[in-house]
Amino acid sequence: MSAAWIAVIVVGAATIALKAAGPVFAAERELPVGASRVVGLLAPALLAALVATQAFATDESLVIDERGAGLLAGAVAVLLRAPLLVVILVAAATAAGLRAIS
Amino acid sequence: MAESKNSRAPGARSPSGYRRGVRAVLPLIPAVLAFGASFGVLAQAAGMGAVASLVMSATTFAGSAQFAVVSVLGAGGTAVAAIVAAVLLNARYGPMALAAAGVFRGGPLRRLLEAQLLVDESWALSNRDGRFDRKVMLGAGAFLYLGWNAGTAIGVVAGDSLADPATLGLDAAFPALFLALLAPLLSSRTAVAAALLGGGIALALTPITPAGVPVIAATAACLVGLTRPRSVPTGDKRPAGQSPRGRSRPQEAQL
Numbered sequence: 001m002s003a004a005w006i007a008v009i010v011v012g013a014a015t016i017a018l019k020a021a022g023p024v025f026a027a028e029r030e031l032p033v034g035a036s037r038v039v040g041l042l043a044p045a046l047l048a049a050l051v052a053t054q055a056f057a058t059d060e061s062l063v064i065d066e067r068g069a070g071l072l073a074g075a076v077a078v079l080l081r082a083p084l085l086v087v088i089l090v091a092a093a094t095a096a097g098l099r100a101i102s
Numbered sequence: 103m104a105e106s107k108n109s110r111a112p113g114a115r116s117p118s119g120y121r122r123g124v125r126a127v128l129p130l131i132p133a134v135l136a137f138g139a140s141f142g143v144l145a146q147a148a149g150m151g152a153v154a155s156l157v158m159s160a161t162t163f164a165g166s167a168q169f170a171v172v173s174v175l176g177a178g179g180t181a182v183a184a185i186v187a188a189v190l191l192n193a194r195y196g197p198m199a200l201a202a203a204g205v206f207r208g209g210p211l212r213r214l215l216e217a218q219l220l221v222d223e224s225w226a227l228s229n230r231d232g233r234f235d236r237k238v239m240l241g242a243g244a245f246l247y248l249g250w251n252a253g254t255a256i257g258v259v260a261g262d263s264l265a266d267p268a269t270l271g272l273d274a275a276f277p278a279l280f281l282a283l284l285a286p287l288l289s290s291r292t293a294v295a296a297a298l299l300g301g302g303i304a305l306a307l308t309p310i311t312p313a314g315v316p317v318i319a320a321t322a323a324c325l326v327g328l329t330r331p332r333s334v335p336t337g338d339k340r341p342a343g344q345s346p347r348g349r350s351r352p353q354e355a356q357l
Contacts, residue, residue, distance in 0.1 A: 003181035004150040007171050010181075011188040012161030018192055020214040022200030034328060039201045040232025041324035044293045045300030046198065047226060047284040049320030052301040055277035057308045057316070070274025071281065078278075078285050085129035091278030092133070096271030 066102075070095035123241025126227045131249045133275045134223075136267040138253020141168050143261060145254075148176030152258045159254035163247060164221060167191040170313065190314030197321050198225050205236040219243025226283040292326055299323035 055071040056062050074091035082090070138159065145155035150172065162168055167188035174184035199220055205228070206213040224243035228235045257264065267273060288294050300323035307316040 002151075002154075003184070004148075004154045004175055006181040007175065007184040007188070008150075008154045008158045008161070010185045011167060011171060011192075012158065014185075014189045015162045015164055015167065015192045015195065016214070016218060018189075018195040019199045019217045019220050021196060022203040023206040023213040023217040024210045026200060026203050036232070037327040038324050041293060041296040041327040042197060042201045042321060043226070043229045043232060044284060044287045044297040045320055045323035046194065046317065047280045047287070048297040048301035048323075049304035049317045050222060050280045051277045051284065052304040053308060053316055054280065055274075056305065057313070060309060060311075060313060062305065062308050066271070067274045067277060070271060071277045074274070074278030074281055078282050084126070084279070084282050087278050087282045088129050088133070088275045091274045092271035094271065095274035096269065099269060099271065 066095040066098045069098055119235065119237025120241035120244075123224070123228065123235075123238035123243075124245045126238060127223060127242040127245050130223060130275070130279060131245070133267070133272040134246055134249040135253040135256070136270065136272050137165055138250045139257035139260065139264050140267050141165065141172065142254040142257020142259075143264060144169070144172045144176070144257075146258060146261060148172045150175065155258050156251070156254060159251050162188070162192075163218060163250060164192050164195070165250070166313075187312065187314065190312055190318070193314060193318050194321065195220065197318075198222075201232075202228070202234040202239065205234045205239050207236070216240060219247060221246055223279065226280060229283075229287075231287070231289075292329070295326045296323045299326060 051071070055067045056064065058065075070091035073094040074087045077087040077090045141159065142155055145158070145168075146152070150158075158168055158171070170187040170191055171184040174187055175181075199217055202220060202225060206216045208216070219240055220243060223246055224239050225234075227242045228239035284297060288297060300320040303320040303323060304316040307319050311319070
């Protein structure tokens, strides 16, 4: 079997298992109050981490590039309470525009 | 979590929950198609083969991990190196799926299948104050799944003739999306603290750990939920600008 197929099968199986483990084994259990407070904070923690890495990480280094500028423009749109589509378009257009002129 | 009457609650003219999920994710579909296509193109260039590329998008259904596999294999790396990188990147789905476990229904097999529709975007779009909307999760997830797989097929077939999504700025769409989804969650000091700490951990670890680790480690920031309402335990790492005092006066979070 080729390296590609081994990677496809193992990564696919591992990802399916990672996504399914909680829903299959823990769905019926009620979380204690402290745990649900913690789980409720998972969203802001993870979303902030995704913002940070998707805007500023390239492989294993921190970079400030057009994505960061797009994020900044998107943040302004968020502050102005623009709809999601507008936020995304503003960010993409900013990054594309800067790349086009650089 | 803070009780807040969310302005994004279902409006009067939103007929079905699933459709709400589809509608919520619609703005993202061009970017998802484009990145699916670029995965298809890069996978061909790395010699993965058409069928393996399509099978990977259908089973793994997670962009960053799939790109990691392609880049490791394309650079001549081993299957083991590719697998380690991709599994690290997808490890975040463990805690994310656990948090959303309540939305999946039925027996173990159905739960397993439904849970496959959980990706960053469907998880974030269906999240409201720490609770998850089942229909938004499944509707958004299914539409993302179609877009990702259709995009991959386009990339496999069309090959190099496609434009690089970065030229269109589509790579900047995702951090902006996650920021837009984060903003309404910042309704309490604890949530702001978790976000600052999570983002800080991710940035701090990026230069010193393999890709994927920063985001998993950032989940530890949700432990600020264990702090007592009036005081922060000594020795606890406190994000800059977060005063432990004055918590009794909840105020609107600012971004």
